[in-house]
Amino acid sequence: MPGEINHPAEPADSLNMLDSTITAAVAARPAIDSGSTAWMLTSSALVLLMIPGLALFYGGMVRRKNILTTMMQSFVAMAVIGVQWVTIGYSIAFGQSHGGLFGWSWDMVGLQGIGPERMYADKAIPELVFVMFQGKFAIITPALISGAVAERMKFSSYLWFILLWATFIYCPLAHWVWASDGWLFKLGVLDFAGGTVVHIAAGISALVLALMLGKRRDYPDGAILPNNLTLTLTGAGLLWFGWFGFNAGSAVAVEFPVAGATAGLAFATTQTAAATAALAWMLLEWRHTGKPTSLGLASGIVAGLVAITPAAGHVRPLAAMAIGAVASVVCYWAVRMKHRSGLDDSLDAFGVHGVGGIWGALATGLFCFIPVAGLLTGGGFTQLGKQTIGVLVTIGFTSIGTFVIAKLLDMTLGLRVTEQQERDGLDISVHGERGYHL
Amino acid sequence: MKLIIAIIRPERLDAVQAALQAALDEGDNYRITVQTVDGHGRQTGEIEYFRGQQVRQRMVQKTQITVGVNDQYVEPAIQAILKAARTSEGEIGDGKIFVMPLDDCVRIRTGERGGKAI
Numbered sequence: 346m347p348g349e350i351n352h353p354a355e356p357a358d359s360l361n362m363l364d365s366t367i368t369a370a371v372a373a374r375p376a377i378d379s380g381s382t383a384w385m386l387t388s389s390a391l392v393l394l395m396i397p398g399l400a401l402f403y404g405g406m407v408r409r410k411n412i413l414t415t416m417m418q419s420f421v422a423m424a425v426i427g428v429q430w431v432t433i434g435y436s437i438a439f440g441q442s443h444g445g446l447f448g449w450s451w452d453m454v455g456l457q458g459i460g461p462e463r464m465y466a467d468k469a470i471p472e473l474v475f476v477m478f479q480g481k482f483a484i485i486t487p488a489l490i491s492g493a494v495a496e497r498m499k500f501s502s503y504l505w506f507i508l509l510w511a512t513f514i515y516c517p518l519a520h521w522v523w524a525s526d527g528w529l530f531k532l533g534v535l536d537f538a539g540g541t542v543v544h545i546a547a548g549i550s551a552l553v554l555a556l557m558l559g560k561r562r563d564y565p566d567g568a569i570l571p572n573n574l575t576l577t578l579t580g581a582g583l584l585w586f587g588w589f590g591f592n593a594g595s596a597v598a599v600e601f602p603v604a605g606a607t608a609g610l611a612f613a614t615t616q617t618a619a620a621t622a623a624l625a626w627m628l629l630e631w632r633h634t635g636k637p638t639s640l641g642l643a644s645g646i647v648a649g650l651v652a653i654t655p656a657a658g659h660v661r662p663l664a665a666m667a668i669g670a671v672a673s674v675v676c677y678w679a680v681r682m683k684h685r686s687g688l689d690d691s692l693d694a695f696g697v698h699g700v701g702g703i704w705g706a707l708a709t710g711l712f713c714f715i716p717v718a719g720l721l722t723g724g725g726f727t728q729l730g731k732q733t734i735g736v737l738v739t740i741g742f743t744s745i746g747t748f749v750i751a752k753l754l755d756m757t758l759g760l761r762v763t764e765q766q767e768r769d770g771l772d773i774s775v776h777g778e779r780g781y782h783l
Numbered sequence: 784m785k786l787i788i789a790i791i792r793p794e795r796l797d798a799v800q801a802a803l804q805a806a807l808d809e810g811d812n813y814r815i816t817v818q819t820v821d822g823h824g825r826q827t828g829e830i831e832y833f834r835g836q837q838v839r840q841r842m843v844q845k846t847q848i849t850v851g852v853n854d855q856y857v858e859p860a861i862q863a864i865l866k867a868a869r870t871s872e873g874e875i876g877d878g879k880i881f882v883m884p885l886d887d888c889v890r891i892r893t894g895e896r897g898g899k900a901i
Contacts, residue, residue, distance in 0.1 A: 568840070570833055630835065638832050681835055693834065 378469040384604035385474045385597060391590025392481035396423055396488060398583030402643070403492050403692050405576030410770020411496045412572055412780035418491035418503060422484050425504060426511050430480040431456055437516035438479065442526030447517045466525075468601055478594060483519070486543045487511050492692035493551030497561050497767055500775050502758045506750060510550065514746040518542050518739065523598065534735035535713060535728065537611065538595035540655025540706040541739040548699020549740050550747040551690060557751050558760050560689035562767055572781075574639055581643035585619055588650045592657040599658060599716075607715075611657035614665035615650065621669035622649025629677055648676040648697050652705035656712060664712035664721075671708070672701045706736050784885040784898060785857045786849065790820065791868040791878040793846045802863035807856055814901070816849040826876035845878065851885055853898045 400419035407415045426434070432455055440448030452458025456476060465475040487507035494503070521529040522536050529541075536542060563569055571577065592615045596608035626645025631637040652672030653665055660668065679696040690696060710729030711721045718724025754760060761767075766774035773779055791799055800815065807813035821842040828840025852860050861880055869877050890900040 568838055570831065570838060570840075634832060634835060634837075636832050640832075640834065644834075677835075684834075684836055 376469055377464070377471070378602045381468065381597075381601070381603035382470045382474055384608065385470050385478055385594060388590035388594025388597075389474065389478040389481055391587045392478070392485065392594065393423070393587075395481075395584050395587035395591065396420065396485055398580045398587055399485065399488055400580065401576045402580030402584060402647070403495065403577075405573045405578075405580065406571045406640075406692050407495050408569060408770070409572035409781055410772055410779075412772065413776055413778055414500065414771035415491070415495050416780075417500075417776070418495075418498075419488040421504065422488040422491075422507055425508055426484040426487060427480065429508060429511055430483045431476075434483055434511060434516050435476050435479065437512065438483070438519040439476075439524055442520065442524055445521065445524075445526050445528035445531060448520045448524055465597075468597060468603060470597070470603065475597065478597065479519070482539060482543060482591075483511055483515055486515050486539075486547050489543070489547035489694055489698055490551045490554060492694035492698075493555040493690045494558055495691040496771065497761055498558060499758065499760060499762050500771070502754045502760050505754055505758065506554075509750045509754075510747065513750065514550070514743055515542070515546065518546055518742065521738075522735070529735055529738065532734065533717075533728070533731045535659055535709050535717075535732065536655045536706065536735065537598075537658045537709070538592045538654045540651075540702050540709065541735050544651045544654060544698040544702030545706060545736060545739045546743045548695045548697075548702050549743045551694035552688075552699055553744050553747040554751055555688060555690045555695070557748070557755065560687070561691065562764065564689045564691075565684065565687060571640070574643075578639055578643050581646045585646055585650065588615055588619070588654075592654060596658055607658045610661075613662050614653055614657050614660055617662045617665040618653035618669035618672070619646050619649040621666045622646065622652070622673040625649075625670040625673035626677055629673060644676070644680070644693070644697060645673045648672045648701045651698050651701035652708065654702070655706045656709040659709055659713035659715060661712070661714060664708075668705060668708045668712065672704055675704050676701050703736055703740075706732050784851065784853055784888060784901060786851050786883050786885040787857070787860055787864070787880060788847065788849050788883070789864050789868065789878060789880040790822070790845050790847050791864070792870070792876065793819070793844060795868045795870075795878075796846050796848075798867040799848065799864055802867035803850065803860060806859040806863040807850070807852065814850065818847045818849075820845050820847045824876075824879070843876065851888055851901050853901055857882065 396419050400416040403419065404412045404416040435456065436450050436453035437447055440450035440453045442448050459472050459476065461471060461473060463472045465472040487510050519542050521527040522534060522542050524530060589612055593608040593612040596605065596611055597603045600607040623642050623645035626648065627637045627642045630641040649669035649672050652668050656668055676697050679700040680693050683690055683696055707729065710732035711719050713719040713728060714722045717728050720726055720729045751760065762771060762775065796817065803815060804813060821844055823841060823843050826843055828843050831838045831840060850860060861882065864880055887896060888900045889896050
């Protein structure tokens, strides 16, 4: 508006316009809740920190010749989806609903119609803050998939894959589950912070992509050992830290002010589930193989965090403990099964995010006490049934969608690097760099 | 002149250096070159766990020391290494000592050759 005040040609008109603008703004402006806004800004930054965390978590587990390409697969999602989300992603996920199937509002394209003063729904936080918060979820979800394709997927195909996947799978699915007109939301499927949208979607897609891509040439017979598990542990720590924003920030969907009771509950259940799952995985492995490994502890942390994600604001801390403990048991089992099946889900994106996500989504129907009661809290089978529908729909949609996208890319660009590139390592052959000159 | 190459357990390096110092030092410090090497003899690598899978590394990490000595020091050097590098009872993996003839030796700074240069 200052531009209009200084416009010399039509001073009277400009002043009138300014006056009416101010009047309208004062009348229509909902109070901004600074506490809620501050927490959502913080949460958004916390969720973004999970992506470097994921890069370290995955990067430490591959061979030294592939650490940069693996870390880049996470980092580059910040670049690609960071642009996609602002351009069209937010509009597809949270725009005007079309039959509950996808959103689209022209004024959300490029965020051009979302001024800094526009509030998100009735939450008294700027909509731009909500856009950013949700955008971080859109970034990390495709990056999770990269764990299944490590050390062999073509970088250019990966870029196209995450762009198409975010646009045609993630954004519509987020609309179904989280938009107020989304069909799964209306059905009553509970997904507090992304058990279906994020973890089942990424985990199932990881499984499909790993199957289509095939094994690494040295798997399972060659010695594929991690280059640096200290990075993996550091990454797990950052993931845990960032996850508080992921889960406690997701209270934005259900309460006002946002940094309130539900955020506190989600924070507590997140902490409890992660701790229990870490303990459970370590003890289970110790008993089973004789060694309490650091990677086991780190995997337990992630499994617990994944499983509590859909349930975080719906269950009590003791239930979170059960969810975390069982998550480690089922994920540990899934990872063991993988070795026998010969599936090369290299860094266990399916085994942890897929399996843990499914368990968490179902467990929400077992243990939830707000806003409805679950099977074990006196609510009968209703919510568990809805959760099951949510899980099955997500599995069906994401597996078919991923198959179609990957098939198209396979027929055009090809999914895999050449045999020689794979042997040399992708760092030097694809990126022209080495991670270590030690 | 002989060249002594010994492959030892990495954790015995300090003890071996101390023993060699005692045996070889003529008041001007003694000479040694140390490298980290991978390989295997009868001993194979440790079992490692990765994602619950047991992986036995074929190679074991060892320390290799190289010492060039004049003839009167050959036996003291061997005895020093032997004493310091062997675990209490003597175990597979304690390492090995190779002794080989050394044709010549040149000190780069002065151009001195042979036993004086060692």
